[in-house]
Amino acid sequence: MIARADTTAITLNTALYYSLKQPIIWQRLKSEIPSQDSKSSISATSYKNSRNFPYLNAVVREALRYHPGVSMLLERNVPEGGLNLPDERHVPAGCVVGMNPYVLGRNKSVFGEDADTFRPGRWLRDEELETEEEFQQRLHLMNNRDLAFGGGSRICLGKHLGLVEVYKVLATIISRYGISFVDPTRECFFVRQSGIKLKLSSRT
Template sequence: FRIAPALGLMLEREVPEGGVELPDGRFVPARTKMGINPCVVTRDRGLFGDDADTFRPERWLRVKGEEGEAEYTRRVRRMHEATDFMYGHGTRVCMGKHLAKVEMYKLFATLFAAYDIKLTDPDHEWKYHNSWFMYHSDIPCTITRRNKA
């Protein structure tokens, strides 16, 4: 989900009356269209590390040398917020966000419990087509049904 987000275009909003000052001090005037691309947010090297483009699930686990529970919780919360950004934010958040997440959790848990899925070439670069939703293709893999225990 983070590496291959569903949305590939900006989640655009209009700056309200009075404008807005950005954290770096720049001013954006009222009625300016601005947004942020979820693909950019989920590849933020400052948040996900220098290998942000790499699928590395262990980045979500506790890191050696972290101060304690509070630091770990803060880091993981920031990563979750970045990946949740795909659903919008605040008053513009997707109403189906929680249902979509439950469906994905159920789908992936069921799929990976029933099948063994392996990339035939982990270094092969997938093809992407962006037309609001991201479409992925040319993902060579083998799918084998697991034995029922």
């Protein structure tokens, strides 16, 4: 029953915080998403429309990579017969194994030498440096190493609903409000953020 509450909030917090910390990112988001009267009776931005914003998508993907909601091992029990690793080591049955989404998201061989930097552009094609085929290969590699929602048969059941919420909320508040830090400083299983105070004003 608590699914999505913490992870969705963490993703929204991360996307907003790191975008606001880098004005170039925030300005690009604002220029991509049309402004809308905050007092308008029009409903929130639809999920379908929010997915039409490539840079918003890049920011969400980067937030999930850079600060995944779950930052501890995603544990699995080795089944009968054990597990043979690619380097030929054998893990006996009954052992608990897992990968850490936070650590995996910092893998420089996958996400680049600047993996410790919040850079949404890594999820977009660099038209000056790579062909579409090269970009798709790089994107495929990053997608295969993305464990923000787990992976395989045990992937988070709430993944799609959580993403609907993240995209709709981000697109809606960016379209309706000017946002700035009140105080630009920042300070278990979920890695919760605290102390991020924002000031909202109508964009129109």
